[in-house]
Amino acid sequence: MGKLVREEFYKIAGVKQHAEFEQYLKDILFKPDERQEFYKAMLRISTDVYVDSFRAYFEEYAAERKANQQDYTPDTVAHILAAITRNNLQDSNGWSGYDPTAGTGSLLIQKWKDDQLAENPLTTYAPHNYLYMAQEMADNAIPYLLHNLALRGMNCVVIHGDTLERTAKQVYFVQNDNDDFLGFSSINVMPHTDEIKEQFEISGWEEETIDHIESGLVKFWPTLAPMQKKALEINPDPIAGTYEKPSDHLQLKDIAAVERAKAKKVYPAGTIVIQMSATRGQIGLLESSGRVGTQYACIQTPFTPGFVFYMLKVRAPRWFHRVQDGLNLKLKDIEDISVAITLATREEEYEQLSLF
Incomplete structure (x- = not known):
């Protein structure tokens, strides 16, 4: 994952100076297609949406600290x-x-x-x-x-x-x-x-009205389960211990079917596989249907497989480091992976082994 710095912003916008970049930001503000292309270009460099994408640039080049x-x-x-x-x-x-x-x-x-x-x-x-x-x-x-x-x-x-x-x-x-x-x-x-x-x-x-409306038909999708958000609980007599976020309680087995690969069974494209034997928890995603060796766990989910695959690459390595005993993983170790979504976390890098 890269870092959004001045050179990257100027390259995306096709400009060479700060004044030109600020004018570019204003020019695309009410042009949805151009604006979204700008966002996609930013995300190709950095997917860390949990920090202010422009703050470092703004503080260095645009902030009016004295005025x-x-x-x-x-x-x-x-x-x-x-x-x-x-x-x-x-x-x-x-x-x-x-x-x-x-x-x-x-x-x-x-x-x-x-x-x-x-x-x-x-x-x-x-x-x-x-x-x-x-x-x-x-x-x-x-x-x-x-x-x-x-x-x-x-x-x-x-x-x-x-x-x-x-x-x-x-x-x-x-x-x-x-x-x-x-x-x-x-x-x-x-x-x-x-x-x-x-x-x-x-x-x-203090200004004339700007006549600009983009929203047309607005969609509202119900959630699959009740909201979990609760106010922060303040303990008046705190005891040192591990803090658990509410989102940490949802596990892989709650959103996917997890099984050890069965001999001769053909698994569909989009199946996520995790090596269980002699492993560091290597993770793969089937791009086409096929058989999978029995040293793998197979994960099938009704949600977008690529998204769940990314999430597991982010969350699983640290979880396996905590629970793995020896060279092998147990099926329960995989089922219990926390599936809190942290899009801003850099995924672990490791070499993918062959599936067969």
Whole structure:
């Protein structure tokens, strides 16, 4: 996994200077096709969506530290804030997270990450259950903020204006139209009506309305299981021990059929295989149907095999390191792999052995 730095951004945008890059970000803001191609190019370099994609660049080249005191919250502090503000959905005031000085979105990204990992994207997480609010006054930060939110498929109202004076230039609605946790969001601009003004307590408008609506038919997909998210429990008499996230309790056997390969049985394409004998837990994915040696466990899932395969490559090596006794793995060791989704984790690298 690479790193998004100035040279990579300029290469994707086809520019050579900072001013040209910022103009490019503004130019594609309301062009969905070009915007999504930009996001895909970014993800080909780095899939780490759990950190602010633009923060390092913005802090170095665009932050107005003297004029607007633009300095940003360290990730460690953001992680703590996201955890201690975790709440039950039924206790929510309608917003999943709120940042009155959002900058490029670092705090909201950490809140979104915490919300995702409190659920399981395969069974209990749906973007439509989460709606965030951001306010930001600085003109130079708004394009970075909107792109960060849309790249992650978040649902968020963004008020471009003064949080204290309540004046605003625009109100944007970033919306995941397909309710797809792996998809991008559309970017809409709300009209300057009295209803919008009253809803968001805006005292006055400082710019003319931008007429731009992308969202059409919006889909809402029900989750396969009830939401798991719960407020953070504070123990008044803590005892040292291992902390377990709620998402760690879902195991591979809960979402897939796991068996030791049977002789002469033909397994379909998309079957995931894990070597059990004389192994370091090598993992493979069948691209076509065929027989599999009995030294392998075969995993078949109703979910997208490639996604589950990636997840196992990320999670399984460390789990096997904990539970493997000797050279072999037991079927239970494989069935009990935690399937919490952590897309931002770098996968382990190892040499794949032949399946036969």
